[in-house]
Amino acid sequence: xxxxxxxxxxxxxxxxxxxxxxxxxxxxxxxxxxxxxxxxxxxxxxxxxxxxxxxxxxxxxxxxxxxxxxxxxxxxxxxxxxxxxxxxxxxxxxxxxxxxxxxxxxxxxxxxxxxxxxxxxxxxxxxxxxxxxxxxxxxxxxxxxxxxxxxxxxxxxxxxxxxxxxxxxxxxxxxxxxxxxxxxxxxxxxxxxx
Numbered sequence: 001x002x003x004x005x006x007x008x009x010x011x012x013x014x015x016x017x018x019x020x021x022x023x024x025x026x027x028x029x030x031x032x033x034x035x036x037x038x039x040x041x042x043x044x045x046x047x048x049x050x051x052x053x054x055x056x057x058x059x060x061x062x063x064x065x066x067x068x069x070x071x072x073x074x075x076x077x078x079x080x081x082x083x084x085x086x087x088x089x090x091x092x093x094x095x096x097x098x099x100x101x102x103x104x105x106x107x108x109x110x111x112x113x114x115x116x117x118x119x120x121x122x123x124x125x126x127x128x129x130x131x132x133x134x135x136x137x138x139x140x141x142x143x144x145x146x147x148x149x150x151x152x153x154x155x156x157x158x159x160x161x162x163x164x165x166x167x168x169x170x171x172x173x174x175x176x177x178x179x180x181x182x183x184x185x186x187x188x189x190x191x192x193x194x
Contacts, residue, residue, distance in 0.1 A: 016047025078106030109134035
């Protein structure tokens, strides 16, 4: 904003972070200064292993809470790729047209454990039925099916895309694993200092 640029900062938060004081402080300063910020809340119903219903009042909607702080807010299906694109583009257009910061709460679900590559349905904080119900809403699988059913893409083209993505992921892991550790004297390098 100070540089008079057309840039928009996008801040990704989870439903659990909307319970922290720093979230409210950030929303307040953005609303007060009309900063070009898009808050994107991925509401996956859980904060670590605690259900949303155990942490927030049952009738509260996160996007309505933020809207009460004078930020235009919206809610959308985070598992619908087209809706995510359209709602995000709409919010960015509003920001760029001077309508201030925006907030979108996307309803979605977490497939794997809070942090890690494993499934954790066996530890009791969510049911297998809940998991399977949300699995039918898998945005990647559903969008692939949509692209295939509309003949927008063929299975062969889709497989090439999957292979390309897998190759990029493998290269990134290889690079990280083969890179040397930083030197001790670089410990405070690349840190923002005011």
